Amino acid sequence: MQIITGDLLTHYIEQYPIDDYFSFDIRPYMKVCLFEKGEWIFKEGSYPDTMYYMVEGKAKLYVTHKNGKVSLIEYIEAPCFMGEIELLNEARYTKGIQTVARTICLSIAVHECREKLLADAIFLRRICVFLGEKATAVTAKYTQNQVYPLENRLAAFIQLSSDQGIYKEKHTEICEYLGVSYRHLLYVLAQFCEENILEKTKKGYRIINDKRLGELAQEIL
Amino acid sequence: MQIITGDLLTHYIEQYPIDDYFSFDIRPYMKVCLFEKGEWIFKEGSYPDTMYYMVEGKAKLYVTHKNGKVSLIEYIEAPCFMGEIELLNEARYTKGIQTVARTICLSIAVHECREKLLADAIFLRRICVFLGEKATAVTAKYTQNQVYPLENRLAAFIQLSSDQGIYKEKHTEICEYLGVSYRHLLYVLAQFCEENILEKTKKGYRIINDKRLGELAQEIL
DNA sequence: TTCAAAATATGAGATATCTCACATTATTCT
DNA sequence: AGAATAATGTGAGATATCTCATATTTTGAA
Structure with missing residues (x-):
């Protein structure tokens, strides 16, 4: 993972404004990260302290079972959040996320603005909608799988x-x-x-x- | 479905306070409902305009597939929300929810306080946590099913x-x-x-x- | 109490899917 | 270029699970 600075930084921030996801100025807490193809954004089982908002790229959400088998739960495509559940439930074991292509994310240092985020109705509403759609999609996929x-x-x-x-x-x-x-x-x-x-x-x-x-x-x- | 009034009403409201789920007074928008065993709280495919908070009882969340097969997605047990996704995404086709036992719910007339709810960080945070847990649970269940x-x-x-x-x-x-x-x-x-x-x-x-x-x-x- | 509906039970045969072993290509890295 | 790794491809045999038909028992409602 590589942190983008300089001209590219301003480029991405301008191209993908996420101001309207927050009621306060998020920029002080934000960085822009680049993941190469095949890199792990979250390692399975870790306790991340960063939330990401993917603006370019694609990744896979994985879980590994006790018997060694692996399930590819869903493809994650920009634009979307990652690590939002961990923001809500402090210190939660995470699933693995691996990029399928070069991926650009805006990263938010959760420990620095957790309280602000959790009190921000605009942000929370977005997360609600996002989680709701995710739950619906995953449910649809798996009920179909079994039928x-x-x-x-x-x-x-x-x-x-x-x-x-x-x-x-x-x-x-x-x-x-x-x-x-x-x-x-x-x-x-x-x-x-x-x-x-x-x-x-x-x-x-x-x-x-x-x-x-x-x-x-x-x-x- | 039966709407509870009188002594029983105050009984339930006192026994299950949900004030701390909201930053405003929800009582004007709230009623207490009783569903008999086997009743449908949401009929599959309808567009509900009520959100429920189940305080006693148990229900099943169903989806019917095109080929006629039915998936019991999860058991829903008190305390929990129902119809919260429909609140977020206006007019959304719902899955079916059927009670397994006599069930008591607090009902909230969404059309009367939608804006208030969607601007309420306390409420939204609860919903976020709830949706996150739900998504995690459903995913765990179904990935296991297939492995x-x-x-x-x-x-x-x-x-x-x-x-x-x-x-x-x-x-x-x-x-x-x-x-x-x-x-x-x-x-x-x-x-x-x-x-x-x-x-x-x-x-x-x-x-x-x-x-x-x-x-x-x-x-x- | 009786009757219909729902739930339980079981057999027989089909099929969707898995495991494992192995051979052959592509890709990637040095 | 060469070696290592990942991806593809195929056979054979096993098993997890399904469909359908049918019989019996239990339950709920008139």
Whole structure:
């Protein structure tokens, strides 16, 4: 992690004003941080004393289970908060957050302005909305996971994440996200090829029957 | 649903003061409601204009999927809020909430004091903490669901919900909560009996090998 | 008390998904 | 460039879980 100063600092602060997230001047407590791809913003199990507001980039929220298996809970995309739950509940064990791409965050030194934040209705309201949406999204994802086979969920995911009709994501990551084994993900992808829904190319999987894919996805929502 | 007035009203208001959840006097906006067992507090898909604070009782939070399957997302137990997300995001489709027992709630007419609530740091902070805990709990439950077989999760659930060494819950409800079919739940219960961990009696399943049950549960946490 | 609805129970067969072992490519780092 | 690491790909066999059909028992309401 790298702290940005000088011209770049003013650049980011100007480009992403977060003044209207607070009723007081947050700048004295704020820094701008840069995380390289693959860096951990929070190490799982640590007790962070910084809250971040991601303005550029993308990351993954992880939890590791006792049996060693790992769940990729959700993708975190700018703009969003990180470490807000830890701000509320002092000294709380955190989940792991790892960047997927170079990521820029505004960081707020919580110990310096905790009281101010917790008394700030504007800020708190934002956090409420954010937490509410997060809870709703996570719930939706996981209830679907347990009610639909991978066939449907993968179809929906491909439609969501494909670009120009090409699906090209890392299998190792997606199987964690969809909560299935690597092996099984490949089985279902192979099945989609078998059924002429996808076609495997050098550049990724090309969608050749979007209608059918949509039908499979639609059974979810 | 029945609105309580008279002596009972003052009784509940005195017994469960929620003044310290607000920085202003909430009583003008508040009523006390009683729901019978099995009643729906929110009908799924409706747009409620009331927020509740449950002070006595217990309920289930449901979502119905397109394919007709139903997920019991969580048990809601007093004290807690309901309809808080709808307060934040105006006019939001709600999930279903059904009581499991006679339940008493303080109700707040949102349309009359929405602005006041959304500007109240004390209230908002409570909601933040509540939402944060809820998100954490739901995430934990569902990531476990997908990483552990029913054997482990059921063991943990039995330890949690049994009373005096007796497990006695409705199978129809628990299979929805644990996200498995009724059939499969019965299989695993039978297996526990087979392995002399439980014993089926008229009053419910009696735990006869708590140590083993603990081992199975412990693999989770 | 009786009847309908809900809950419990069980079998048989299907399938969605997992584990493990191993081989083959890409990527990254030095 | 070469070596190490990560990602991809596939087979075989196991198992966790589901669907459906059907029978019995319990519960709740008229």
